[in-house]
Amino acid sequence: MKNILFLVLFIILNSLGLAQQKPINIYYEKSNDGFDFFASNKEQVPYTVKINFQQLENLSSDSGEKSFIRTIPAQSSSVKVLEMRRIKEEKGTSFDFNFLFTIGDASLIVDENYPYLLPYKHGKRVRVGQGNNGAGTHKGINAIDFNLEVGDSIYAARAGLVTEVKQDSDIGGNAPKYEPYGNFIKVYHDDGTLGSYVHLVKNGSLVKKGDQITEGQLIGISGNTGWSSGPHLHFMVTQNRDFQNFTLPIKFLNYEDELFIPIESKSYYAFHPGKPDFEVEDEFQEAAFEGKMEPSSLKGKIEFDTKEYGDYVLIYVDNGMNAEMNGVLKLQLKNLISTKNLPYKFTVPPRTRMYLLALSPDDNASSFGYQLSGEFK
Structure with a gap:
């Protein structure tokens, strides 16, 4: 029974180890007068590492620092990143370190106008x-x-x-x-x-x-x-x-x-250089929509519908009934301005889709929205 339990635990630990593999590995080898530290990067992009020594006994780098930042090239192995040398020959050595890593080469200059x-x-x-x-x-x-x-x-x-x-x-x-x-x-x-x-x-x-x-x-x-x-x-x-x-x-x-x-x-x-030219909508002019009517796509019912035009939301009424309908459009607005006074009363001919009004953002730095309801008779 003990052997079975041990085997199960061994499998779990190995599974966790595989799941937590890191793109960067830092390791060291003993040299004649100290230790050499190496890095490997299995990824296809460079990584930047920071090696920190919490405890360092009778060892020192050329700079005398205890924290070091290095860039590890993409898909590289056994890159020497640091040398620690013994200070006094007659004394023993010891050290304790950890490291952080992040994607990218920290020495690169960001193109702010790309x-x-x-x-x-x-x-x-x-x-x-x-x-x-x-x-x-x-x-x-x-x-x-x-x-x-x-x-x-x-x-x-x-x-x-x-x-x-x-x-x-x-x-x-x-x-x-x-x-x-x-x-x-x-x-x-x-x-x-x-x-x-x-x-x-x-x-x-x-x-x-x-x-x-x-x-x-x-x-x-x-x-x-x-x-x-x-x-x-x-x-x-x-x-x-x-x-x-x-x-x-x-x-x-x-x-x-x-x-x-x-x-x-x-x-x-969206403009992607090298692609064909495309038509750009003119600035919204309400007069261009006023009075325009088109056949209804509905049968036996009437409803509102909307269409985006640039930064505007256009609101239409679509009357699929066989009779003229009178209605009132009601709107609750958040950071939007209506081009018509609300509530808005209208009359729509039978079997006709008709433009009513438009909504535009009141504050370009704020979220916006609306709730729409209406009455017909």
């Missing part, structure tokens, strides 16, 4: 649901939430190497407990920054770890997994400095070849 591409289809216009330091989940964080729908395509905002992919989850919800379930793609850039594309659908990654991707490449499918109040793509770029993770206020390229930082509640066309 022209990132908007990470959705060329020519597609998408609203920003939450911007840098947003009042929702972005407090103290530089990140952009693009209001993509489930199933929308995700394109690489910058070239790089895929370092990590998670795509096994179909769980999501509007609470912190769902954060571990968010699917994502992480991409290492050549200036040491790391781009993260988050909330993908299950099996929604079209790339795998180790893939070298190009700017504008189709890489994934948007979803609603993890800590999410609704379908969107969370995009964020980080840099590790002094073994701390910092989010960066990156800049994107627009179709006028200008750099900009997206603003919450505004919408933007």
